[in-house]
Amino acid sequence: MKKKYLASAVLSTAFLMGSITVSDAAVIGPSSNSSSVASGTEWNENANVPIFVKERFAKKQHESSAANAQDYLEKHSSQTGIQNARENLKVKDVQEDDLGMTHVRFDQVKNGVKVEGAEIIVHYNEDREPVSVNGYHNPQAAKETIDTAPELTSKKAVDAAKSSVNAPEDMKYDPETELVIYPHDDQHYLAYKVNITYLGDQPANWFVMVDAKNGQVIDQYNTIAAVDGDFHKGVGTGYWGDQRELHTTRVTQPRESTLFVLQDESHDELEGIYTYDADTDELVTNQSSSWKAEDLRPAVDAHYNSEKVYDYYVEEHDRNSLDDEGMPIISYVNYGTDFNNAFWNGRHMTYGNGDGSYMVPLSAGLDVAAHEMTHGVITHSANLVYRNQPGALNESFADIFGALVDEEDWEIGENIMGPGAEADGRVSLRSLSDPSKYDVNDEYVSYGNGEGKYPSHMDEYYDLPENLDNGGVHVNSSIINHAAYKTGEQIGKDKLGQIYYRALTTYLTPTSDFSHAREVIIQSATDIYGEGSEEEQAVADGFDQVGIY
Known part of the structure; x- marks a missing residue:
């Protein structure tokens, strides 16, 4: 029910909010212990799950329910590498889009406990035929014997998490916890994922992984990062x-x-x-x-x-x-x-x-x-992990839609720069059309190609450690930004927005990397505008021009 403020000039700030579901398993991805779902008949050498396993069946599957999606995965386990789908996948969401397609999204689970960052999506066409599968599956977690009974209470996990980040005693929001299986450093931990949010002089939105057996902090990161009547x-x-x-x-x-x-x-x-x-x-x-x-x-x-x-x-x-x-x-x-x-x-x-x-x-x-x-x-959609390439995608999609809503140009932040910045030639925060017009932080220079500019191409990628810009989330995002700009110049901002929004809300998963982004953004263009369309070609060309093949 909507709140009314009619009684006093001192107005309440209390709102009931949905739980925060930002994922944090940045270690899961095509280059680690996960399986990445590849295009057509092409296979990822590091994985046992193809992306977009496209098939047509003589006998239609007339229902696109979660149960039927699990049946489909069970039947094609030799192709996807996902064993015992009924037991090891738990439905997260079922959505029908305006093209008539249905998308069934699953979390991978172990004894009912979610494997952090591992999601699989089964896609049905308007005729209720399963036409593609994508996402990330963690086969190692599926094979291992993992004790999923916690020995630590969630309250003690919260205390450990608060201590590890020096959280203030008085916080506006209560910490939230979720029991997960957390892949980290080639191991799988039973952990409490604790979300701690506070304001103050140093605002933070921490995700802290606390070992549910011994109370040790396994990993942590903050999603709020500083930027130049x-x-x-x-x-x-x-x-x-x-x-x-x-x-x-x-x-x-x-x-x-x-x-x-x-x-x-x-x-x-x-x-x-x-x-x-x-x-x-x-x-x-x-x-x-x-x-x-x-x-x-x-x-x-x-x-x-x-x-x-x-x-x-x-x-x-x-x-x-x-x-x-x-x-x-x-x-x-x-x-x-x-x-x-x-x-x-x-x-x-x-x-x-x-x-x-x-x-x-x-x-x-x-x-x-x-x-x-x-x-x-x-x-509330792809839940892209705020680290490394998934985090750079997170920042990039935020920049891209910033440039789509403020449609006058391809700059971000041109209306917030002060006279001192403008005198130094900094007339915006970032540029999608010409990322290299600005310098990166001095600390980052040695991790790139030595030129110290925001990158426009994978040849200029910054291989930053996670303690610097969460692995380059604000820096390497400019590569995806530039790909979007190249596409947008060919087909216009309206079509670009439709394609990127569909990829964000339909196909991307928490640990998607740049390669996966290319796959699913092209697929989104195909869904909307057709195979071989000008729009599909423009998306592919945008990624080609920034070296994401």
Whole structure:
């Protein structure tokens, strides 16, 4: 039920949110102990599962249910390498898309416990025929004898996780736990995956893997990384002086003045769009429907841009909010002091006001809002692990949709750069059309080709360790960005968005790498526009031009 704020000027910040399901098994992939599902009759030498096992059957399978998908995998176990599918796969999701295709997504399990990062998707055409399979399967986990009875309580796991990341005692959100089998360093651990989210001077969204037998921390990473009443229509002024039409709520209180609140509940299927002040932890309020005071400008931009991004996903992709189920869209502004960053923490967007020299308030950028909100879409779809190539794909899809929503150019962050940055020639954060126009962090230079520029091609790839930029998530993402740009220049941004959105929500899995991304983005173009189409060729050409073959 939508919340109403009619009783007091002190407004509640409590919202019930869905559980966070960001995966973290970056060690699983085609180059490690997992099996990667290959195209047509081609086989991955490192795997025993083909990608897109395409077959036509004389006898149709008339139902595309989870049970029938398991039957299909059981029947073709010699091709896929997946043994005992009924026992070892648990249905995660069944979706029918607007092309009439049905997609059954499974988690790999061991004794009912999920194998982290291992997902298989069976795809049916509109005639209910199984036509393809893709994803990642961990055959080693399937073969090993793994004791799945924990000796540690989830509470003790949370305590160990909080201690390992120096989490503050007072946190807005309770830590969340899930018992998983976690592949790491060629071993399989029974572990609690603990998600710890907090704000403060150093905001964080940690995923900590705690051994469920002895309480030791196996692995951890933070997905927040630093970067260089009465519905009412109001009018506000953004940071750059743009006039913004806002959907707000008028709160009338007995014997007190009327307040206007940045609370938009005007969309039928959406719980609401809410903009908070991080300093007060309350919804941003104003005495009138004219939001033109200078100190309100970051909030005006965040509220307006949130609705613009929401509208894009509804109108272009029929997606209802970040989770496609109408979850509230929540933003915090005025965060930190001279804070040159914005982030999605698994629950909401947060925007710093910049330092005034390098950056202005980050909520001023529509592409920045689209980038952060797309991280939310990723969390609730492909769930790409925030490390190495899956993490670079995560960042890249956020950048690509940032450039699609803010359709004027192929730059990210051009509206948040301050005078000091512009004087140094930094007129945006990243460029999809010309990534190499900007330098990378000095620490990264020795891991690339020596030129120290953002890469446009796999020849310029940065082989970064995981302690630097989580293995290059913000750096190597520019290769995929450039591939998307090359494709978009041939077919236009509208078609590019349809293709990449389908790949993100239909085919990609948590541990997809660049090679898998090429496969499934081409497949998405084929699904929508047909085999041999101009659009399919443009996607392939985009990847060819950046060296992903």
